[in-house]
Amino acid sequence: GVISGTPTTAGSSAITVSVTDDSATIATSSFTIVVSPALAIATASTGLAAMVGSAYELTVGATDGNGTRAYSIGVGSLPAGLSIDTGTGVISGTPTTAGSSAITVSVTDDSATIATSSFTIVVSPALAIATPSTGLAAIVGSAYSLTIGVTDRNCTKAHTLPPPSS
Numbered sequence: 001g002v003i004s005g006t007p008t009t010a011g012s013s014a015i016t017v018s019v020t021d022d023s024a025t026i027a028t029s030s031f032t033i034v035v036s037p038a039l040a041i042a043t044a045s046t047g048l049a050a051m052v053g054s055a056y057e058l059t060v061g062a063t064d065g066n067g068t069r070a071y072s073i074g075v076g077s078l079p080a081g082l083s084i085d086t087g088t089g090v091i092s093g094t095p096t097t098a099g100s101s102a103i104t105v106s107v108t109d110d111s112a113t114i115a116t117s118s119f120t121i122v123v124s125p126a127l128a129i130a131t132p133s134t135g136l137a138a139i140v141g142s143a144y145s146l147t148i149g150v151t152d153r154n155c156t157k158a159h160t161l162p163p164p165s166s
Helices: none
Strands: 011-020 026-035 049-051 056-059 070-075 082-084 090-093 099-108 114-124 128-130 146-152 155-161
Touching: 070 082
Parallel strands: 049 114
Antiparallel strands: 011 026, 056 090, 070 099, 082 090, 099 114, 128 146, 146 155
16 A cells, blocks of 8 residues: 655654455554654845955754755855855855855755755945045145045945144
8 A cells, every 4th residue: 555645744643554465364563654844944134244354154044854954055156255064054254355146045955855045145345445645745824624435335435534733
């Protein structure tokens, strides 16, 4: 005989199977069928912002499934300077280039079940001051101002400094 179907709930079921032949001999066997929860991977919703030159770490967590898990980047590529630990799902490193990377992380369990999660990691430029190339000379008694550009993640700001007082 065949027991078949698609489980809809995780859990275990104790089963006893009996068979009777033409001479009324009965054989019985008992066993338990264990249905594991389906392998799942959570879509990251926080920790998706990184900055060039700063250490970064994001744990992509999988739940359930059977046995050990293996993680990989299924679609897209990680930002330069980052890598994924195939055994833990931790994406880490120090980004080297600003930009956005849309990726799909895949996880496979011992039963060859695959789950995926897609998200985007945004790497912002490092905090920097744009060194002015002009306006660095002042004259005593004359009005003076110097504008310095600051790059702070995804925005650029200009700051005007008054001349030093004497």
